Amino acid sequence: MFASLRPTTTIVETRSAQSFEPAHSAYYAGRPGKPLQLLLQARHDFLSVWRESDYTDRISSISLFKRQLVVVNSPEAIRYVVAKRHENFERKTPQMRRALEFLLGDGLFISDGETWKQRRPLVNDIVHKNRLPVFGKIMETTASELAERWSGLPDGAPVNALFEMAGLTAEIISRSVFGNDLGEEAAGAVTEGFERYQSLIDSINIGYFLGFDEGLPVRRSRKLKQSVERIHTIIDKVVEDHLAGRGDHNSMVELLVRRQERNPELKLDVVALRNEAATIFMAGHETTAATLTWAWYLLARAPWVERALHEEIARVCGNRAPTLDDLPALDWCRAVIEETLRLYPPVPILARQAKEADRIGDIDVKPASLILIVPWLLHRTEAFFKDAHQFKPERFLTGAPRPTPYSYIPFASGPRVCPGLQFGLNEAILCLAILAQRFVLRVPETVKVEPQCRLTLRPRGGMPVTLHRRG
Numbered sequence: 001m002f003a004s005l006r007p008t009t010t011i012v013e014t015r016s017a018q019s020f021e022p023a024h025s026a027y028y029a030g031r032p033g034k035p036l037q038l039l040l041q042a043r044h045d046f047l048s049v050w051r052e053s054d055y056t057d058r059i060s061s062i063s064l065f066k067r068q069l070v071v072v073n074s075p076e077a078i079r080y081v082v083a084k085r086h087e088n089f090e091r092k093t094p095q096m097r098r099a100l101e102f103l104l105g106d107g108l109f110i111s112d113g114e115t116w117k118q119r120r121p122l123v124n125d126i127v128h129k130n131r132l133p134v135f136g137k138i139m140e141t142t143a144s145e146l147a148e149r150w151s152g153l154p155d156g157a158p159v160n161a162l163f164e165m166a167g168l169t170a171e172i173i174s175r176s177v178f179g180n181d182l183g184e185e186a187a188g189a190v191t192e193g194f195e196r197y198q199s200l201i202d203s204i205n206i207g208y209f210l211g212f213d214e215g216l217p218v219r220r221s222r223k224l225k226q227s228v229e230r231i232h233t234i235i236d237k238v239v240e241d242h243l244a245g246r247g248d249h250n251s252m253v254e255l256l257v258r259r260q261e262r263n264p265e266l267k268l269d270v271v272a273l274r275n276e277a278a279t280i281f282m283a284g285h286e287t288t289a290a291t292l293t294w295a296w297y298l299l300a301r302a303p304w305v306e307r308a309l310h311e312e313i314a315r316v317c318g319n320r321a322p323t324l325d326d327l328p329a330l331d332w333c334r335a336v337i338e339e340t341l342r343l344y345p346p347v348p349i350l351a352r353q354a355k356e357a358d359r360i361g362d363i364d365v366k367p368a369s370l371i372l373i374v375p376w377l378l379h380r381t382e383a384f385f386k387d388a389h390q391f392k393p394e395r396f397l398t399g400a401p402r403p404t405p406y407s408y409i410p411f412a413s414g415p416r417v418c419p420g421l422q423f424g425l426n427e428a429i430l431c432l433a434i435l436a437q438r439f440v441l442r443v444p445e446t447v448k449v450e451p452q453c454r455l456t457l458r459p460r461g462g463m464p465v466t467l468h469r470r471g
Contacts, residue, residue: 072360163191
């Protein structure tokens with residue numbers, strides 16, 4: 001009886017000698033006017049609910065039970081939402097707030113209004129591009145340590161690239177945010193805790209669609225509480241050590257502590273500091289880990305791109321390890337990361353809640369409506385990117401035309417653009433260059449790669465690969 005409602009996802013992936021269309025969900029083909037079926041499909045896989053017509057330059061609106069949904073897939077309209085009318089559309093949706101409030105409290109990622117206005121400049125200062133020389137050394141050292149560990153494994157050793165990259169980026173953000181080594185055990189505990197947390201959080205807050213403007217609270221199950229406690233225990237100790245004067249004076253958290261001492265009105269108590277530290281940690285390690293994982297998959301399936309990347313690293317760096325100073329010359333490395341971010345944006349759905357009635361294009365927007373800007377759709381729209389489903393990093397090489405403004409937004413855009421944009425972008429390029437100089441990663445043909453959107457965009461089940469030393 002309910003077989004027709006059981007959600008499934010068909011994955012498309014095609015390859016030829018010189019082209020590669022990496023894994024993505026097939027276009028949705030469900031019958032219109034079936035809101036329950038659409039919701040069930042979205043709970044299973046939010047990337048598989050889009051029809052072919054959604055991958056076009058347009059603004060559309062539907063009603064799902066008691067809620068208006070407006071999908072904004074037009075650059076000028078996106079500019080209107082995120083920049084011109086930012087204050088009306090700044091609020092994250094109840095789904096995102098409810099999903100993350102237990103873990104991040106009022107952290108910058110889900111805060112709005114005065115809290116966001118007060119704390120955004122603080123986080124901007126902490127991850128400012130002027131601090132990249134300090135962070136770059138941390139990135140170089142940590143990535144080189146991973147390369148050494150990999151060197152101790154037999155050639156062809158099987159590993160999960162997602163877990164390896166999460167461990168790498170967790171250690172980088174640990175040393176940058178917290179000013180010291182968390183160590184493999186603690187960094188792994190936070191990484192595993194967040195992975196478990198994501199798996200336990202529902203993709204859809206049903207209460208919101210049934211008329212509750214704030215959604216319904218997430219049920220805090222025993223397993224969910226254990227995941228949060230695991231993360232909070234580690235981050236709390238770090239913040240408390242800093243408050244007691246035992247922190248590294250160059251760390252991000254130490255900068256927050258000193259700013260609070262100068263500006264008590266900010267009210268950055270231990271809980272607030274923990275929330276911001278947790279937000280920076282989660283956003284900082286999770287998104288870059290996912291990007292690097294997808295990059296290894298894309299390179300493994302497109303050997304002609306991999307060859308160009310290896311030739312560039314050899315030409316620029318010779319036998320020495322790549323450094324932050326080399327990045328301006330590593331054009332292919334940057335282009336591969338930018339194309340990876342186009343095809344697999346770490347946060348593939350940017351959802352906002354309208355505060356007041358508004359008008360986007362020719363669509364009248366009701367208060368508390370759901371506004372969806374979907375980089376997954378936007379970046380795969382043929383009007384903005386020719387051969388939009390294909391892996392073509394040459395579209396981002398120096399001299400190629402830059403994308404239309406507001407058509408390429410892997411780090412969001414407008415006032416709420418990710419403050420760690422430069423940190424994450426440089427980290428991904430540098431880590432890719434350091435590891436690709438010494439290793440190739442191969443995805444076995446038997447592995448079915450399937451993008452999965454929970455809080456972030458990951459390959460379902462991780463990314464099993466084999467490690468091979470380069471000659």
